[in-house]
Amino acid sequence: MKILRVIIMALTFLMTLPALVWAEEAVEAATPAIDSGDTAFILISAAMVLFMTPGLALFYGGMSRKKNVLNSIMTSFIAMGIISIQWAIFGYSLAFGPDVGHIIGNLDWLGLNGVGVEANPDYSTTIPHQAFMIFQMVFAIITPAIIAGSVAERMRFPAYLIFIVAWATFVYDPVAHWVWGVGGWLRNLGALDFAGGTVVHIISGVSALVAALVIGKRKGHGTEPMIPHNVPMTVLGAAILWFGWFGFNAGSSLAAGSLATIAFINTHLATAAAMMSWVIVEWLRYGKPTVLGAASGAIAGLVAITPACGFVGPMSAIIIGLVGGSVCFVAVAIVKAKFGYDDSLDAFGVHGVGGTWGALATGLFASKAVNELGNDGAFFGNPGQMVPQLIAIAACYAIAIVGTFVILKVINVFTKLRATDEEQDIGLDFTQHGEDAYADTVSGVPFGAGV
C-alpha cells in the first residue's frame, strides 16, 4: 500500500510538470535566434558524449576479471538510466539554475520547468536551452561512472546505485555550478576549465581514491593475480572514448566554428602524444610496449587536455599530452604500488592525476592569442593565472574528499558497501546480477597464473 501511494504521488507530480513548463514558456519573450548549425553540432556532440559511457563500460569491463565483467559494465551503463532521471528532475536545476550564494543553483528549474526550446541568454545564445541541458546531462552521466573503476570487483551494487545518485546531487551538481554556472564562485574567480577537467575528472578521480580507501582492498589484493580478462575489449572501449571525447571537448565550445576546431585538434594531438609517452616510458621500464599501456595512455591524454583544449595552441597540447601520459603512468605503475591502495582500474591514477595535471597545465599554457575569452597562462606572461587554477584544484579535492567520505559513511549505516569475501570469490556478476558473461566461466584468471 505504501508503495502504491508513493507511485500515485510520483505520477501526480510528473503530470503537473508539463503545465509548469508551459506556464514558464509563456512568460519568456524576445530571445536570440537559434543557429541550426550550432544546434546540429551540439545535439550530435551530446550523442557522442553519451556513447562515451558504454565506451567506459567496455574500457573497465575488459580490465576486470571474467567473473566481474558484467558488474563493471553495469556500473557505467546504469548511470545512463538513473542519472538521466536525476538530472531532468532536479540535477540540472541544482547545477545551472539561478544562483544561490555562488554555491549552487536553486530549484526554479525543477522538472525542467522553464527549460524550453528557446535560446538561453546565459548558457546557450544560439542553441535551444534544452540542447544545452542534454549536452550537460551526458557529462553528469559519465562522471559518477568513472568512480566505479576504483571500487570495481568489490562494491555491492545497491550501495553503488545509492552512492552515485547522492554523489551526483551533493558533489557533482554543486561543483558544476561553481565552475560553469552563472554566479558560480570558481567561474567568478577566473579559473579556466574548458570542458570539465575539474568538474569531471578531478572530482571523480579523487572521489574514486576516497571510495577505494573507505571500502578497502579487494579480497586477495596483492596475493592473487588480478589480470585484465579481455584487453581487446578495453582497447575498443578506449577507442570509443577517444571518438566520443571530440563531442565532449569540441562540443564544449557550444558552437560549431573555430573554437570547436581548436578544441578538436588539441584533443587529438594531446591524446596521441600521451599514448606515445605512456608506451615509451613503459617500454623503457618493463621492456615491452603493452597494448593496455597504449589504451591507458590515450585516456590519460584525453583527461589531461580536457580543461585546456579550448585555451591552448597545438604544440602546447602535445606537451600537455606528453607530460600527462608519463605522469599518469608513474601514478598507476609506481605510486599506487608504493602506497598499496587498491584503485582497481586506476580511476584515480588516470582521472585524478591526469585531471590535476590538466588543470595546472591550463594555467601554464593558456593563451589569449588562441582564445580571447580565456586568459594568458604562466608561460605567456601571466603567472597570476596559476592562483585561480590552484584554488579550483584545492576546492575540488576538498569537496570530493569530504563529500565522498560522508556519503559513503551514511550509506554504510543503511546497507553494506562491500561485497563479502565469499561474494568476491564467486564474482559480482553472479552475486549481484545473477548472470555470467561467458559460458566457460572458470576461476576468472588465466589458468596457471601466479603472482
Place this chain on the structure above:
Amino acid sequence: MIKIECIMRPGKLENVKEAVNKFGIHGITVTQVMGCGLQKGRTEVYRGAEYSINLLPKVKIEMVVPDKDVEEIVKIVAESARTGEIGDGKIFTCKIDNVVRIRTGETGEAAI
C-alpha cells in the same frame, strides 16, 4: 597395443599430424593443455603490475597403435616435433588392454 601420448609445442602440431598420417595412422586425439617442465614460465606486465605465468600452452596428441609400429612412430613423432630447444615436450607410451570400436563392437587391433 600401445598408447602414445605426446605433449609438445602447439606450433609443431601440423608437422606431427602430417608425418603420422603419412605413416598410415589416421586416428589421433588432440587436446590443448597447459604445463610446465624445464622451460621457464613467462612474465606479463599490466599497468606496471608484474605477474608470472608458470604454465605454458602445449598440445597433447594421443594415439593407440599396434605393438610392432610403436618404435617407428615414436621416432617419427619425436623428429617432427623437435626444435632442439628447451620446451619441445615429452612422449609417453603405455600398454592398452583393449580397444572397442563403438559403432561395430569390434575389439583389439581390428578396432584401432
